[in-house]
Amino acid sequence: MADIIRQPLEQIHGFSRRCLFRVISMGSLPIHMAFIMDGNRRYAKKRGLEDGSGHKAGFSALMSMLQYCYELGIKYVTIYAFSIDNFRRKPEEVQSLMDLMLEKIKSLLDKESIVHGYGIRVYFIGNLALLSDQVRAAAEEVMEATAKNNRVVLLVCVAYNSTDEIVQAVKKSCVNKLVKHSEGRDRDIERIQLVDIEENMQMSVAPDPDILIRSSGETRLSNFLLWQTGNSQLFSPDALWPEIGRRHLVWAILNFQRSHSYLEKKKKQL
């Protein structure tokens, strides 16, 4: 198509998208959205591409999703990048994923990256000790570099399992209570409260997710945010992750808005 026609079309495209987002934001918006990015390998197979390119396509889909979320004004976005179970995949695949992650984590530090464009604070959640030194160092560098940003938050779950997170939180609560008990400050170990476990969870830096979207049509949590998604809306579009678009996000938010007022009423009753 000629460039003369393409540019104004792109502008109208962006304008209509912003209009749509304005309309959606008339209703209540979720504060925290979580994504399980499933279907990259199936996408590569479908298109007859080589194995690693599914994940690259998935990364660009992720960038557009983040852009839409932050344009809408959603403050917290969590993504399930790599699970502890995924370490059991073939070593070549794990290695290529780690390389891709290292490349992309480093690119977040660039001046032109989305991090600086939207003022994103990045957290890496998970058992970082399981990662290679390079990836862990890069992740810690990004966390430090973005620590002062406060407009929006991106939580990347890497080497993460919800059961592992809960075990670590339980261990920390036990240790804290034992210390207080032995110092005589806390007589009753029975008084471990819900807040004790919650404040020791790595995900306590963000509120509970309002919507959890899992692409590729599978309806399971796969050990992701089990504690936090007790009252989240679950949404499983059939599209594979690289195929996910604006319309899935808008549909998820509309469905959220339809049950939101009822849920708020129930919460007030408690």
Add this chain to the structure above:
Amino acid sequence: MLSLVSIFLTCLALILIPCLFIFRRPSFPLFLKKIIIFINTTASQYNDEEERYGTIGEKGKRGRMPKHVGIILDGNRRWANKRGLRVSEGHEAGARTVLEHAMDCFAMGINTLSLFAFSTENWGRPDGEVNFLMAMFEKNFKSEMAYFDRYKVKISVIGKRTNMPQSLLGLIHEVEEATKNYKEKHLIMALDYSGRFDILQACKSLAEKTKNGLIQVEDINESMIDKELMTSCSEYPNPDLLIRTSGEQRISNFFLWQSAYTELYFSNVLWPDFGEAEYLKALTWYQQRQRRFGRRV
């Protein structure tokens, strides 16, 4: 070209969005829904004509069956409102559905059936409704105890139990004692249950053990927590399939830890209407799932 289509669709969405808020659910016209259900049931009957002469168990046992099925019984009040009945009648219809279909589930080869009957958050409902529900649980435990004993179904009740009336607690203890030795069929009723509370009480129990020197903090791992959760009374503590009726797509603080790898099935049918056809649909859906647990197939 793609941009033009995209712009057109965006404008269409802008016009159609208000319509979504006028109708609470996106529903086909009712007659179309009924035709689809009829076609599905007829198709399944046509396929299994020979096996229909046996029990439904025969059809189910063909494919891979879940060992533990969890159900969130949602939709009793909406069912009653739709028919102009009282909320209590909706709950009674829901209880009847439980009793009618529990044995069908076991006949299909399912070992453990968990039902989310009453959540900790439900105490916030109007007092009249809560009292009615407690009375209904008492009545049903009393009347069905002999039935479950005869069919050798082990009954377990999991939950907090702090706010329940004494008479109900006594009955629960009686039923659990009477059926505790049965093995093949297990019905777990979650009354005053909350997934977070379950994990919290496991944590407290582990803290107590650490304080008494029975275990070290460093040894705490996932299987230790598994053993402390209330579902450790079952041979299969983690559900393979979790069904939620009435169209809501949430877990609502039911099994949180236990549903790490559970297939979640959301049905638009309200609980009192959830019957044999819907069960078969859910089980067929389950059999088509590719469960990878994070690895490659």
